[in-house]
Amino acid sequence: MSGRLRWRKFVSGFMLTMTGVCAVVAVAVLFFILGYLLYHGGTSISWNFFTKLPTPVGESGGGMANAIVGSAKLLLLASLIGVPIGFFGAIYLAEFSGSTVAFVVRYAADLLNGVPSIVIGIFAYSLVVLPFKHFSTLAGGFALGLMMIPITLRSTEEFLLAVPPPLREGAMALGASKWKTIATVIVPAAYRGILTAVLLAFARVAGETAPLLFTAFGNRFWSPGWNQPTASLPVMIFTYAIAPYEDWHRQAWAAGLVLLGLILIINIVARAILARGIAVPRT
Amino acid sequence: MASTTTVPNASPIPGSRSLLSRLREGDEIARLITFLFAASVVLVTLLLVFELWQGSALPRHKFGFNFFVTRVWDPIFDQFGALPFIYGTLVTAGVALFLAVPLGIGAAIFLAELAPARVSDTLEFFIDLLAAVPSVIYGLLGVFIVVPLMREYIQPALKNSLGFLPLFTGPAYGLGFLTAGIVLAIMVIPYIISVSREVLLSVPRDQREAALALGSTRWESTWKVVVPFARTGIMGSIFLALARSLGETMAVTMVIGNTPTISASLFSPGDSIASVIANQFTEATGDLYLQSLIELGLVLFLLTFILNGLARLLIVATSQRGSEMGRA
Amino acid sequence: MKKIAGLLAAGLFLAVALGAQGALLINGAGATFPYPIYSKWFDEYHKLHGDIQINYQSVGSGAGIKQVTEGTVDFGASDGPMNEEQIKTFQDKHGFSILHFPTVLGAAVPTYNIPGVTAALNFTPDALAGIFLGRVTKWNDPVIAGANKGVSLPANDIVVVHRSDGSGTTYIWTDYLSKVSDDWKNKVGKGTSINWPVGLGGKGNEGVTGLIKQTPNAVGYVELIYAAQNNITYGSVKNAAGNFVKADLAGVSAAAASSVKTMPEDFRVSITNAPGKAAYPISSFTWLLVPEKFSEAGKRDATKGFLKWMMADGQSYAEQLSYAKLPKEVVAKEVKAIDNIK
Numbered sequence: 001m002s003g004r005l006r007w008r009k010f011v012s013g014f015m016l017t018m019t020g021v022c023a024v025v026a027v028a029v030l031f032f033i034l035g036y037l038l039y040h041g042g043t044s045i046s047w048n049f050f051t052k053l054p055t056p057v058g059e060s061g062g063g064m065a066n067a068i069v070g071s072a073k074l075l076l077l078a079s080l081i082g083v084p085i086g087f088f089g090a091i092y093l094a095e096f097s098g099s100t101v102a103f104v105v106r107y108a109a110d111l112l113n114g115v116p117s118i119v120i121g122i123f124a125y126s127l128v129v130l131p132f133k134h135f136s137t138l139a140g141g142f143a144l145g146l147m148m149i150p151i152t153l154r155s156t157e158e159f160l161l162a163v164p165p166p167l168r169e170g171a172m173a174l175g176a177s178k179w180k181t182i183a184t185v186i187v188p189a190a191y192r193g194i195l196t197a198v199l200l201a202f203a204r205v206a207g208e209t210a211p212l213l214f215t216a217f218g219n220r221f222w223s224p225g226w227n228q229p230t231a232s233l234p235v236m237i238f239t240y241a242i243a244p245y246e247d248w249h250r251q252a253w254a255a256g257l258v259l260l261g262l263i264l265i266i267n268i269v270a271r272a273i274l275a276r277g278i279a280v281p282r283t
Numbered sequence: 284m285a286s287t288t289t290v291p292n293a294s295p296i297p298g299s300r301s302l303l304s305r306l307r308e309g310d311e312i313a314r315l316i317t318f319l320f321a322a323s324v325v326l327v328t329l330l331l332v333f334e335l336w337q338g339s340a341l342p343r344h345k346f347g348f349n350f351f352v353t354r355v356w357d358p359i360f361d362q363f364g365a366l367p368f369i370y371g372t373l374v375t376a377g378v379a380l381f382l383a384v385p386l387g388i389g390a391a392i393f394l395a396e397l398a399p400a401r402v403s404d405t406l407e408f409f410i411d412l413l414a415a416v417p418s419v420i421y422g423l424l425g426v427f428i429v430v431p432l433m434r435e436y437i438q439p440a441l442k443n444s445l446g447f448l449p450l451f452t453g454p455a456y457g458l459g460f461l462t463a464g465i466v467l468a469i470m471v472i473p474y475i476i477s478v479s480r481e482v483l484l485s486v487p488r489d490q491r492e493a494a495l496a497l498g499s500t501r502w503e504s505t506w507k508v509v510v511p512f513a514r515t516g517i518m519g520s521i522f523l524a525l526a527r528s529l530g531e532t533m534a535v536t537m538v539i540g541n542t543p544t545i546s547a548s549l550f551s552p553g554d555s556i557a558s559v560i561a562n563q564f565t566e567a568t569g570d571l572y573l574q575s576l577i578e579l580g581l582v583l584f585l586l587t588f589i590l591n592g593l594a595r596l597l598i599v600a601t602s603q604r605g606s607e608m609g610r611a
Numbered sequence: 612m613k614k615i616a617g618l619l620a621a622g623l624f625l626a627v628a629l630g631a632q633g634a635l636l637i638n639g640a641g642a643t644f645p646y647p648i649y650s651k652w653f654d655e656y657h658k659l660h661g662d663i664q665i666n667y668q669s670v671g672s673g674a675g676i677k678q679v680t681e682g683t684v685d686f687g688a689s690d691g692p693m694n695e696e697q698i699k700t701f702q703d704k705h706g707f708s709i710l711h712f713p714t715v716l717g718a719a720v721p722t723y724n725i726p727g728v729t730a731a732l733n734f735t736p737d738a739l740a741g742i743f744l745g746r747v748t749k750w751n752d753p754v755i756a757g758a759n760k761g762v763s764l765p766a767n768d769i770v771v772v773h774r775s776d777g778s779g780t781t782y783i784w785t786d787y788l789s790k791v792s793d794d795w796k797n798k799v800g801k802g803t804s805i806n807w808p809v810g811l812g813g814k815g816n817e818g819v820t821g822l823i824k825q826t827p828n829a830v831g832y833v834e835l836i837y838a839a840q841n842n843i844t845y846g847s848v849k850n851a852a853g854n855f856v857k858a859d860l861a862g863v864s865a866a867a868a869s870s871v872k873t874m875p876e877d878f879r880v881s882i883t884n885a886p887g888k889a890a891y892p893i894s895s896f897t898w899l900l901v902p903e904k905f906s907e908a909g910k911r912d913a914t915k916g917f918l919k920w921m922m923a924d925g926q927s928y929a930e931q932l933s934y935a936k937l938p939k940e941v942v943a944k945e946v947k948a949i950d951n952i953k
Contacts, residue, residue, distance in 0.1 A: 008500050008503065009500055011500070011502060012500035012501050012502035012503065013502075015502045015506070016393070016396075016397055016501060016502055016505075018389060019389040019390065019392045019393035019396075019397065020393050020397065021389075022385075022386045022387075022388075022389030022390040022393060023389070023390035023393040023394055023398070023406060023476075025386060025390075026386065026387070026390045026410060026413070026472050026473070026476060027406055027409050027410065027413075029413065029469055029472075030409050030410070030412060030413040030416075031409075033413075033416060033420070033424060036424065036428065037420070037424075055654070056647070056650040056651040056654045057646055057647040057650045057651070057840075058647055058840050058932075084320065085320050085323055085324060087320075088316065088317045088320035088321075089317065089320040089321035089323070089324055091313075091317045092314070092317035092318050092320065092321040093321060095317075096313075096314045096317060096318065097318075097321070101321075104325060105321045105322075105324055105325055108324050108325040108328040108329075109324055109328075110591065110592075110595070111328050111588060112324065112327070112328045112331070113591075114526060114530075114587050114588055114591035115331065115530075115584055115587070115588075116529070116530030116531075116532065116557055116580075116583050116584065116587055117530070117532060118530070118532045118557045118560050118561055118580065118583075119331075119335070119530075119560075119580045119583060119584050120331075121564075122334075122335070122338075122560070122564065122576075122577060122580050123330075123331045123334055123335075125564075126334055126338065127330075127334070129683055130681065130683070133681070133682040133683055134638075134683060135638070135683055135684070146327065149324060149327075150324075153324065177309060177310050178310045178313065178314075179309045179310050179312075179313035180309070182313070203415055204415070206417070207415075207416070207417020207418065207419065207420065208417065208418075209417070209418065209419040209532070209533045210418075210532040210533055210557070210561055213561055213564075213565070214564055214565050217638075217640075217668060218666075218668045219666045219668075220650070220653070220654075220666050220667065220668075221634075221636070221657070221664040221666055222664075223636075224634065224636060228636050228638070228666075229638055229666065229668070234417065234419045234533075237419050237420070237422075237423055238419050238422065238533060238537070239817075241422065241423050241426050241427075241537065242426065242537060242813070242814055242815075242817060242818045242821055243815075243817035243818070243820075243821055244817055244820035244821040244824055244837065244840075244841045245817075245840075245841070249427075252423060253423070256419075256420050256423050259417065259419075259420065260416060260417070260420055263415055263416070263417065264412055264415065267411070267412055267415045268412070271408065271411070355806060356806065357805070357806040358777075358802065358804040358805070358806075359800050359802040359804070359805055359806070360800075360806075430825070431825070434826070454768045454770060454828075456770060456811060456826060457825070457826065458811060458822075540811045540812060541775035541811065541812030541813070541814070542775070542807065542810060542811055542812045552810075552811045552812070554812075562775050562776050562812075562814060563673075563776065563777065563804070565670060565674040565677060565678060566670070566671055566672075566673030566674035566675075566676070566677050566776060566777035566803070566804070567673075567677060567777075568673060568676055568677045568680070568697060568700075568777075569700075
């Protein structure tokens, strides 16, 4: 009896330790990635990286200034497309819609969310690049914006629905119309969650490469306006990483560090905002 | 449209109101505008599916079902078969899950059952950060760290020890199915961990306590009672991970070897659906070629769509079950 | 609310500011084979003409042909000339034709990374065809060893590396193999994207070079400058006259010399396996694919201006980057052909 019990206890201790090992391994991978990028990227970051344009093949001293600006433009456009649609669509779902319409919209959003990013690229190519006969920042921003929609929509809806009923009822009892209630009471109450959702969606698409391959394409120079191809950080990382030039490899590490740093900072900030709680305590 | 005041629209004046006065209040406008935004989501999704369907008409009619069983991908002789890419996609996803599921569930168990709340939350925070790392960065690390590691150490070691299995034969390139699978595994572990941890946490306390009261060890109560209870949710997280690995493009294309091959060996280079689309889409001259790539995209879309749907069903079912039983 | 409106206004302002049109931007895409010299040319030309930016993306000849046909780029570039079908597709789509302008001459070389072997190996046509068909699997195979007495070749498995994207370099390579091996011609054929019997795929000349550099026992085909710039060994190839020639400017120019007299009007010609004692057998012209008509006069004039510059001053950059200059006769013909762009 006791022998069997000892065995079971041993198994228990062993297996539970193993699970601890699993957890440690998983987290260790993250720190390894961060550390490696910090080391390789950190040693490669230079003033040139941030300010210079790419140089001809084989010549050193080039940078990714145009890719940084290009990514900024793409993300700005993506936000202009993804955030309003997600935000206002969520307001409709949370405040106005009937249950069938809500189901259809949510279903469509989930579908869109699950579409592999390369397929979104195909879609943006046929919808924006071909008719305009241009690879463009517009096409790239459109593709990224599409990817932001489902995240902002679902999260915003959740946070709007989480606003406690007494708040709504109070506003209406005071005579406010529906839209005024939404604008001045409900949205501000949910604003932390909504901001978090937007930030997380932004961070998600900041690193996307595949949809940009055939929409924004690439540019060795500054990209004027919105209707021309543009360089972007993720695509530059890809192009430089698979090439044979040491100088390009170094730049790829630097770009990787910058990109990952940006994404992680946004994620941490977003979670910190959320962790401080919703503006109104739940009853 | 002509709804009566069953909706509490906060009008101080009871009774019916004309459309115009409601408009003036702004509610109808607000409803209309937000409806348009919501509808645009549905429209764009429908348009996407339509474009995929229309855009792949040629190969669908020409090859029909044979598209899925033909091994040849030959742009010169206009023969296009999806089998090597479906194979590559499934094999890499399979390797990824084989590695990620035990690790992920193990870590989730630790976080949900053993770790004190603060440790659990902190570690979960870091794991969520891992999920935010973009694919191209995994690709970058894959090319410069994993591939040489595989080529110099891991593949030869596997060959020496398990080389009798057809899985580990052939030259050690460093690139190939196994490498892609390993990189994918790292990418999907966070999903398995965070979802599994949540469903495990939602298992009501009395389940555990009942098992312990009956004399089981900590591990036994976890493995034989709690985990089975959360079984469907954990399955859901696996489906989620699977859907993610099927659609992954950049990290895979940088380490898989880009050769449409079907081989029993994991050391062999191959190709996946997402990877071949990324490589060949901008250069597919000829309608049949381009549309065959789009049909591949359609296939991928359908696969991930089904898996994501299943995943959600399973996860929701478990949390509901948990909360129901908790209340009882 | 006000804050959001303010942010939006600032954003829009920024958008307009960033959107301000400055230089004339011409977009091109295509071959990776001449990318080192194209990137140099476009950079130099921009220094000379600050208001003209020619953005060239090195994505492979296949993509170059496709995108110029779709009209998403202003010009394309390819080392494999467009075939009749592709030209017809372009004509049907646009209503006018597309012109080929040779820019430089280059060589596709067999590069390899064999541990312990630093010598430049001699490759016979049979050896090359055998390796890429997957029939010759070890480095010490008699077909290879026979031509390399004095070099000790290991018994390692050969790792073949080829292009994963649609490539003019592939076209050149397979064009040569089709000429020297009936087996290759019947089984595989020539083209920019073929069904490779064996090997790993790399994206662009860049990707193939990278793979060869990192993979022991690898062999692949890249443009000469990629091997030279990255310090990887490349071998000699036996030409039609029976001599082993290592790719260099003289060998490439010799290969082109025989074609000069019979150069067709549209400049589409193959010079692989050219006759001549000193000819390097895997040489090729590389072309810019320029539409006959431009809708914008500014772009048309800028393109014509660039072409003129390229054929004169531009040629002086070729040799330092290991490309051979165009033969004088070809340049003379081309200068006249520029007038065909309307």
